[in-house]
Amino acid sequence: MQLSNTDQGDDYASNIPRYFVYIALKGFGFAPIAVLWVIYLQQQRGLSLAQAALVDATFFITALFSEVPTGVVADRFGRKVSLTIGAALMAAGVLAWTFAPTIPLIMLAYAALAIGFTFLSGADDAFFYETLQRTGRASDYTRLVARAGATNVGALALGSVASSLLASVDLRLPFLVASLSLLIMMIVVLSFKEPKIIVSDEQARTSIRQVLQQSVTLLRDRPSLRFPMLYVALIPVASVIMETLFLQPQALAVGVPLASIGIVALAAQLASIGGSMWSTKLKGRVGEGRILTAAPVLIIACLLLLSIMQLAPALLFIAGIGFLTAVVNPIVLNRMQDAVSDDIRATTLSLQSLLFSLFLAGAQPSLGFVADRFGLPAAYVGLASGLGILMLCLLWTGRQHVQQAEPQAVL
Secondary structure, three states, rough: OOOOOOOOOOHHOOHHHHHHHHHHHHHHHHOOOHHHHHHHHHHHHHOOOHHHHHHHHHHHHHHHHHHHHHHHHHHHOHHHHHHHHHHHHHHHHHHHHOOOOHHHHHHHHHHHHHHHHHOOOHHHHHHHHHHHHHHOOHHHHHHHHHHHHHHHHHHHHHHHHHHHHHHOOOOOOHHHHHHHHHHHHHHHHOOOOOEEEEEOOOHHOHHHHHHHHHHHHHHHHOOOHHHHHHHHHHHHHHHHHHHHHHHHHHHOOOOHHHHHHHHHHHHHHHHHHHHHHHHHHHHHHHHHHHHHHHHHHHHHHHHHHHOOOOOOHHHHHHHHHHHHHHHHHHHHHHHHHHOOOOOEEEEEHHHHHHHHHHHHHHHHHHHHHHHHOOOHHHHHHHHHHHHHHHHHHHHHHHHOOOOOOOOOOOO
16 A cells, blocks of 8 residues: 555645644543543442443453454545544443443443544554655654653543542533543544555455454564564553552542542643653663663552552552653554554554453453452552563563664565
């Protein structure tokens, strides 16, 4: 698949600021789900932490089976089509989740939200990368994707504070505002100008199954691609679990009032913004290899220290995990983007999201059960142990790929 030579790069320059608006609305709209879903299910539905985690697993299990098919849709029918469908499903899913009266309906709404999310994941990264290619700014990808990550976290932080304040009035209000934000996001997506792509006759005859097989074969035959894909699928698991599952009950356990939960989440998200913004500088000063080796060690240390220090100041360790995750993500994503061609980029990125969903779907309910049975500190030790074993195996087997290799020809 090749970009049309008749396209003018300047025609797509407007996509860049619109993409940042899209990212901001996405972060703001997802904030109540990230910050209040556990409290909502416990206080409104009377669920235990393990039950809430099991309900939330619906999201990740659905995402697990949806990631690759929705990525193929983005590659076959266009990024804009995929993003539009995703935004519409997410807006509808959040609204349905708010008013669903029973657990099965809540899980159904979660499933719709997950499918919408998978239509966005991979497609938005691919769209942004290809826009930068068309405007002659592909070399700025690492810096701009880090800035986009900071924008997302900043919007998530703002949404978290607003959601907590609204929740102190009525727990349903934050989710209504979130649905509206996601609806506006869909309108922004409709304003995107997608780079025109010329598909060769051979590629035009390629089936969805063949596209998927091509991506899987590429992973099998290219260890230099497999390493960053597994790394970026594993490393965010701790941050996501801590910020979405355990931050809320942990903050309440150390005496933080409901209206201030958003402030605590804000601190964690500001740390992630800092990590995104410092990623390029740290890469230049420290080196990719050292960063990729040190980050998991420091994340595990934060988890273990949090398990020991059950005090309000120890919540800063959650912020530390977010900072470290935000530092490594742009670095590893850039490796992945450089290693694949346009016609399978969204599918390959969706495979990475699938792996992430697989890890999360297995870890979250298990850790929720451990937290209910043995307490939050035991869950943190379990998370640190599991992550440590997996990252040790990955870093050992992929040690020759830890350092940035010379650029390879894109397949």
